Amino acid sequence: MEKTIVYLLVPQYSGVEGAIQSAFDLASSVNPDGPIQFHLVNYPEVNPQPNLTFEEDWTGQMEPVPISLSLFLGSNKKLLFEERRKFLEVPEELVLRMNAAADWLFHQESPPRENSLALLINPFGNTNNVFCGPSPTHKNAGFIQTTHYATEVLTARYIPIAYEFFAAALRFRAFNVPDFAQRFWHNEDLGCVNDFNRAIANIRFKVLTADICDSCYAHIEKQRLSPQFIEHVRAGFEQVAAEQNNFKRAQRSRKPIDMHLGFRYLTFESIKARVMLSPKEMTLYKFFITQPKGVKYHELGDYKKELIDLYRELFNGEPDEMQTTIQGVVDRWCSFDSDISQTVSKINKKIKDEIGDALAEPFLITGERGEAKAIPYATLRQRF
Numbered sequence: 385m386e387k388t389i390v391y392l393l394v395p396q397y398s399g400v401e402g403a404i405q406s407a408f409d410l411a412s413s414v415n416p417d418g419p420i421q422f423h424l425v426n427y428p429e430v431n432p433q434p435n436l437t438f439e440e441d442w443t444g445q446m447e448p449v450p451i452s453l454s455l456f457l458g459s460n461k462k463l464l465f466e467e468r469r470k471f472l473e474v475p476e477e478l479v480l481r482m483n484a485a486a487d488w489l490f491h492q493e494s495p496p497r498e499n500s501l502a503l504l505i506n507p508f509g510n511t512n513n514v515f516c517g518p519s520p521t522h523k524n525a526g527f528i529q530t531t532h533y534a535t536e537v538l539t540a541r542y543i544p545i546a547y548e549f550f551a552a553a554l555r556f557r558a559f560n561v562p563d564f565a566q567r568f569w570h571n572e573d574l575g576c577v578n579d580f581n582r583a584i585a586n587i588r589f590k591v592l593t594a595d596i597c598d599s600c601y602a603h604i605e606k607q608r609l610s611p612q613f614i615e616h617v618r619a620g621f622e623q624v625a626a627e628q629n630n631f632k633r634a635q636r637s638r639k640p641i642d643m644h645l646g647f648r649y650l651t652f653e654s655i656k657a658r659v660m661l662s663p664k665e666m667t668l669y670k671f672f673i674t675q676p677k678g679v680k681y682h683e684l685g686d687y688k689k690e691l692i693d694l695y696r697e698l699f700n701g702e703p704d705e706m707q708t709t710i711q712g713v714v715d716r717w718c719s720f721d722s723d724i725s726q727t728v729s730k731i732n733k734k735i736k737d738e739i740g741d742a743l744a745e746p747f748l749i750t751g752e753r754g755e756a757k758a759i760p761y762a763t764l765r766q767r768f
């Protein structure tokens with residue numbers, strides 16, 4: 385079986401960050417013995433950052449412009465260089481870098497040229513705002529910009545990167561011509577592998593269709609690619625689409641991030657966040673976390689002893705004030721004073737301010753007016 389080997393050249397200075405590793409893990413899990421093989425390669429490129437310039441206002445959301453061969457056929461290079469912005473690279477330089485990466489690979493490892501694609505896993509932006517694509521001047525070279533805005537618009541950053549691993553393999557086999565930009569770059573979004581998306585957020589469409597348009601299909605048919613290769617690309621696209629699917633995201637969101645409840649803090653290790661609660665707030669939070677079914681405010685009187693014991697453990701004021709303070713606070717709570725709802729609001733606000741509304745949801749003390757108040761996480765953690 386003929387192989388297509390996609391070498392992912394990760395510059396040493398940037399390293400394999402989480403999104404790259406996750407994209408690689410996903411791509412290599414699809415038909416691992418199939419015709420498309422992915423290899424992560426540590427690439428000792430000299431960091432070009434000193435030559436790039438930093439553009440403060442660059443959002444990365446502007447319409448991308450194809451990187452085409454015409455750049456190399458008598459364009460005014462000087463003018464383009466004058467337009468260079470901070471940490472952004474003009475397309476000529478980007479093309480030279482991807483070509484150099486491919487040449488380095490063939491020099492190092494001498495893999496069979498007809499089967500091997502070198503993708504520069506590029507951390508820098510480019511003035512054309514292109515997310516990924518083939519080199520117009522080197523048929524074994526291409527790039528992906530792993531920091532592109534496109535990686536921020538889907539359910540996770542690795543998703544469009546993994547998609548483009550497979551897309552790059554397909555373009556290498558079926559669309560490997562110097563005038564790719566003129567012939568195959570779609571100016572309209574068709575839900576096709578060759579959409580480059582005027583509005584970057586639309587990358588969602590091609591990821592979800594996991595498909596190619598009719599004219600690209602007709603072109604691919606003429607290339608006489610092996611059915612196993614086509615099947616592998618299809619399986620890769622399908623797998624990526626399944627990860628992007630919003631129903632799957634909903635499923636994930638029912639499993640909240642992990643939280644450790646300490647003496648003073650709620651700690652969310654996976655996102656390096658923590659929320660400090662006062663002893664009074666912590667008393668109430670610890671009480672509700674032990675009540676997965678929830679408790680109505682007017683039932684709190686039944687739990688007076690538990691509340692007092694909890695508060696004693698957490699109290700950090702003067703010992704001679706302890707008895708009076710605790711008794712006073714718990715009495716107010718148990719007599720349905722507005723102090724209880726104010727404390728609950730304060731706790732919820734602290735959590736939302738620290739980790740954001742969406743992630744905070746399972747950790748808030750919630751419940752309809754007059755109904756039982758509960759922390760959803762208290763129930764969920766029994767299940768997971």
Ligand SMILES: [Zn+2]
Pocket residue numbers: 570574576577578579596597598599600601
């Ligand atoms: Zn197409």
